[in-house]
Amino acid sequence: MTKKENTHILNILGNEIPLGTSTTINFNIAKLYTSTKVEIPIIIERSKVPGPTVLITAGIHGDEINGVEVVRQIIAKKINKPVKGSIICIPVLNVFGFLNMDRFFPDGRDLNRVFPGTKNGSLATRFAYQFINEILPAADFCLDFHTGGASRFNAPHIRVDPKNEHLVKFAKVFNAPFILYSKNLEGSYRATCAKKGIDILLFEGGKSQNSSRDVAVEGVKGVMRILKHFEMLHPNFEEPLVNAKSIIIKKSFWMRAKYSGLLHIKVPVSKHVEKGEILATITDPYGKMRHVVKASNEGYVINVNEAPIVYKGDAIFRITKELEDE
Numbered sequence: 001m002t003k004k005e006n007t008h009i010l011n012i013l014g015n016e017i018p019l020g021t022s023t024t025i026n027f028n029i030a031k032l033y034t035s036t037k038v039e040i041p042i043i044i045e046r047s048k049v050p051g052p053t054v055l056i057t058a059g060i061h062g063d064e065i066n067g068v069e070v071v072r073q074i075i076a077k078k079i080n081k082p083v084k085g086s087i088i089c090i091p092v093l094n095v096f097g098f099l100n101m102d103r104f105f106p107d108g109r110d111l112n113r114v115f116p117g118t119k120n121g122s123l124a125t126r127f128a129y130q131f132i133n134e135i136l137p138a139a140d141f142c143l144d145f146h147t148g149g150a151s152r153f154n155a156p157h158i159r160v161d162p163k164n165e166h167l168v169k170f171a172k173v174f175n176a177p178f179i180l181y182s183k184n185l186e187g188s189y190r191a192t193c194a195k196k197g198i199d200i201l202l203f204e205g206g207k208s209q210n211s212s213r214d215v216a217v218e219g220v221k222g223v224m225r226i227l228k229h230f231e232m233l234h235p236n237f238e239e240p241l242v243n244a245k246s247i248i249i250k251k252s253f254w255m256r257a258k259y260s261g262l263l264h265i266k267v268p269v270s271k272h273v274e275k276g277e278i279l280a281t282i283t284d285p286y287g288k289m290r291h292v293v294k295a296s297n298e299g300y301v302i303n304v305n306e307a308p309i310v311y312k313g314d315a316i317f318r319i320t321k322e323l324e325d326e
Helices: 065-076 095-100 123-134 165-174 189-196 213-229
Strands: 009-012 015-018 022-031 037-046 053-058 086-090 141-148 152-160 178-181 199-207 247-256 261-265 278-283 290-294 299-305 315-323
Touching: 009 037, 015 022, 015 037, 022 123, 037 095, 053 065, 053 213, 065 086, 065 141, 065 199, 065 213, 141 152, 141 189, 141 213, 152 165, 152 213, 165 178, 165 199, 165 213, 178 299, 189 199, 199 213, 247 299, 261 299, 278 315
Parallel strands: 053 086, 053 141, 141 199, 152 178, 178 247
Antiparallel strands: 009 015, 022 037, 037 086, 152 199, 152 299, 247 315, 261 278, 278 290, 299 315
């Protein structure tokens, strides 16, 4: 993890940043139709003492506000000022999507499916290429923050490839309520880091276009635990209390709506449910149909669809199927 910790100069986008420096670099990738510049602030804090470099990002999907809030709090509370090493924060990677509260880049592409990008491709692939080649090389360890898509509310958890035992240990240090074993998706930021041998943890919590205080707290505390582990957390901060051991999820599945209609959720996210327990009801608008949704098995509800209306076949609950015994 600490292959660069003796590097006294960081080079990011052609800027040399020495030890003991606090600076913001604006990453300018393109302009709006109006010729207005779109700049992505990169906030860099370097201790005078050499050490590892941690890169903290959010907003790869522009509508995932909760991740942006986690990184914002880390900066606002000055958690990003290390006693050794360097911390790079990028609260909003997809500024285009953020402006429109949209998941995608203006070219319609999902940024998290086009890494490592191309030099002369579409806007999203060009951005990915520059990020991977001009910013990521500075990092020893990455933390990337996401939320559930659309109206699906994720319980706070870390996603990690079960084959990478090294990263599983870091996931336990982060100590989110859940750890979800999940293979790396081709074209994702996480997969690209894996291919380059750079450690990365992906945090999921909350839903799109929504900010949850409880989820943000879990994210911020997890970052503090990681920084404490690397001896980077400033002593002014009390070490966050350790939660109960993270529940490690080996397998989970989606329960899907058997009918179209109005969805009435009866259980909160993260709840442990028993087989046959009532999770929701689906009704028609006319008071004639009422379908009860029952848990098909015992497990934890790690994702809840909070949409008021669903169609037959829509994913409504994600429930754990197999946990790892410790």
